[in-house]
Structure formats: C-alpha cells, structure tokens
Amino acid sequence: MSEFVFLYTTFPGEAAAARVARELVEAGLVACANIIPGMRSIYRYGDGVEEGQEVVVIFKLPAKAAEAAAGRLRALHPYETPVVAFLHVAPDAATAAWLREATG
Amino acid sequence: MSEFVFLYTTFPGEAAAARVARELVEAGLVACANIIPGMRSIYRYGDGVEEGQEVVVIFKLPAKAAEAAAGRLRALHPYETPVVAFLHVAPDAATAAWLREATG
Amino acid sequence: MSEFVFLYTTFPGEAAAARVARELVEAGLVACANIIPGMRSIYRYGDGVEEGQEVVVIFKLPAKAAEAAAGRLRALHPYETPVVAFLHVAPDAATAAWLREATG
Numbered sequence: 502m503s504e505f506v507f508l509y510t511t512f513p514g515e516a517a518a519a520r521v522a523r524e525l526v527e528a529g530l531v532a533c534a535n536i537i538p539g540m541r542s543i544y545r546y547g548d549g550v551e552e553g554q555e556v557v558v559i560f561k562l563p564a565k566a567a568e569a570a571a572g573r574l575r576a577l578h579p580y581e582t583p584v585v586a587f588l589h590v591a592p593d594a595a596t597a598a599w600l601r602e603a604t605g
Numbered sequence: 606m607s608e609f610v611f612l613y614t615t616f617p618g619e620a621a622a623a624r625v626a627r628e629l630v631e632a633g634l635v636a637c638a639n640i641i642p643g644m645r646s647i648y649r650y651g652d653g654v655e656e657g658q659e660v661v662v663i664f665k666l667p668a669k670a671a672e673a674a675a676g677r678l679r680a681l682h683p684y685e686t687p688v689v690a691f692l693h694v695a696p697d698a699a700t701a702a703w704l705r706e707a708t709g
Numbered sequence: 710m711s712e713f714v715f716l717y718t719t720f721p722g723e724a725a726a727a728r729v730a731r732e733l734v735e736a737g738l739v740a741c742a743n744i745i746p747g748m749r750s751i752y753r754y755g756d757g758v759e760e761g762q763e764v765v766v767i768f769k770l771p772a773k774a775a776e777a778a779a780g781r782l783r784a785l786h787p788y789e790t791p792v793v794a795f796l797h798v799a800p801d802a803a804t805a806a807w808l809r810e811a812t813g
Binding site: 509511537539540541542543544545550552555557571575582584585586587588589 | 609611619623626627630631633636637638639640641642643663665692693694695696697699700703707708
C-alpha cells in the first residue's frame with residue numbers, strides 16, 4: 502500500500518456522515534473528510550436489487566492509520582457492514598506534509 | 606489488477622445512468638452503482654473546449670468482471686465512446702465478501 | 710505511475726474551479742475536469758477541526774503531464790496549498806486514445 506490512501510465509504514445521510522467524520526478527524530485518524538451529498542445508490546441485496554439515497558465520504562489518511570480508521574468507522578457507522586474501500590494515492594509534497602502533520 | 610476495482614464513468618443524466626446501472630447490477634456484473642448528480646464537465650473536444658452537465662457513476666466490482674462490465678456498459682451507454690476508467694481498490698473483508706457474493 | 714492518472718483536488722467554489730479547469734484543458738495539460746459541487750469538508754487545521762463548503766474536481770490526464778498540470782494548478786489555485794492527489798487509473802482503449810489525443 503502507498504504511504505497515503507483515500508478511504509471511500511457511503512452513509513445514509515449527511516448528518517451521520519459529518520458526526521463520524523468529525524470524530525475521526527478529531528482523533529487524528531484521518532486528515533479530512535469530503536462529504537458529497539445527493540448520491541443515488543443502486544445495489545445488489547440478497548436476491549434483489551435495491552435503491553437508496555446516500556452520501557459519499559472520501560477520507561484522506563496515511564496508510565499506517567488505515568486499519569485503525571476503518572475499525573473506528575465500522576464501530577461508529579449506522580450500517581452493520583459499511584462499504585470500506587481503500588484507494589492508493591500519490592499526493593504532492595505539500596499535501597503529503599499536511600496529511601502527516603494532521604495525523605501526526 | 607487488484608481483486609476489486611471501481612469503474613468510473615459519466616452519463617448525460619441520472620435517468621440513463623440509473624437504467625444502465627440497474628441492468629449491470631441485475632446481470633451480476635457489478636455489485637453496485639453510486640450515481641453522483643450535478644457534475645459539471647469541462648473537456649477537450651477536437652480543437653475546442655466544451656462544457657456540459659453530467660452525472661458521475663462509480664461502479665464497484667471484482668476485477669474478473671471488468672471486461673464484461675465495460676463491454677455491457679459501452680453497449681448500453683448513450684455516448685458512442687463513454688469514459689471507462691478502472692481504479693484499483695483494496696476493500697476490507699466484509700466489503701470484499703459482499704462484492705464477491707453480489708457478483709457470484 | 711500508470712500511463713494515466715486522475716488528479717483529485719478541491720476548490721472553495723465552482724466559479725474558481727471552472728476558471729482554472731478551463732485553463733488547464735485549453736493548455737492541453739489535462740483532457741477534462743469533472744467538477745462536483747456541494748461538497749462539505751471537515752478537516753484538521755492546526756490544533757483545531759474546521760468545516761467548509763467546497764467543490765471536488767477530478768482531472769483526467771496522462772501521467773507524463775502530472776507535474777506540469779500540478780504546477781499550473783498550484784499557480785492558479787486560490788488556496789496557498791491546495792490538495793493535489795494522484796490516483797492511478799486504467800482506462801479502456803477508447804478512453805486512453807481520447808486522453809492521448811486531448812493532451813497530445
């Protein structure tokens with residue numbers, strides 16, 4: 502895994518997303534959360550296909566905090582099994598410095 | 606390619622995106638589609654620069670279904686050559702299990 | 710780095726994002742910009758946690774233009790140190806051909 506990652510997840514609404522995001526940032530597990538509202542999700546659920554309104558949340562963090570951040574996210578998330586997907590990212594020097602400092 | 610990927614594409618509108626997304630989920634080619642409305646695209650088109658309103662769609666799927674999902678997407682998409690871009694993702698165990706089951 | 714990347718950044722508003730995006734597309738540094746409005750950012754700032762309304766911008770470009778595009782973005786961006794994060798992408802053949810042609 503690269504030194505930094507994005508953690509992509511979804512929430513049922515902005516309020517829950519903001520509450521959990523604030524806790525992860527305050528805990529120094531992530532540097533920031535980008536909450537994108539108004540997402541429409543179409544997904545397989547058992548034998549059927551369901552739809553729902555959600556928000557996307559993209560967390561930015563060092564890879565070394567990935568497990569701890571995912572664990573806290575799962576503990577705080579309203580879903581029993583939220584989507585947790587990591588994407589490798591290569592930040593520029595200033596972004597990397599900020600990500601380290603924000604989660605130091 | 607990692608075991609799982611996101612497929613990033615764009616559509617001219619939410620209705621077309623939802624129709625195609627539902628078909629790919631029902632076919633078991635993708636586990637889900639996240640449709641993000643209200644995107645403004647600024648892009649090179651021939652010698653000029655164009656703008657347009659679109660929606661972003663992020664599909665989540667196993668890499669082994671990538672070619673089949675992309676082929677079906679291109680066949681159903683209203684654009685002649687839609688953007689099809691895969692991103693490697695590393696899901697947590699519960700997300701990986703769901704992605705496998707939803708496209709089993 | 711793969712042949713193509715997404716550059717993920719954020720702007721304080723859509724107008725500034727569109728202005729800078731248009732300049733990067735016109736300069737042939739990126740093939741396109743996807744501007745996603747209405748994003749709520751929660752982030753570490755010094756000892757505190759701040760919130761703000763932003764827009765997400767996802768630029769699509771060849772990796773060989775990454776440094777030049779990031780440099781121009783930083784020069785034009787209203788923030789002193791904007792987030793600049795690259796993600797590896799694997800486009801399909803038609804998307805790859807367009808990305809090369811648009812930034813040729």
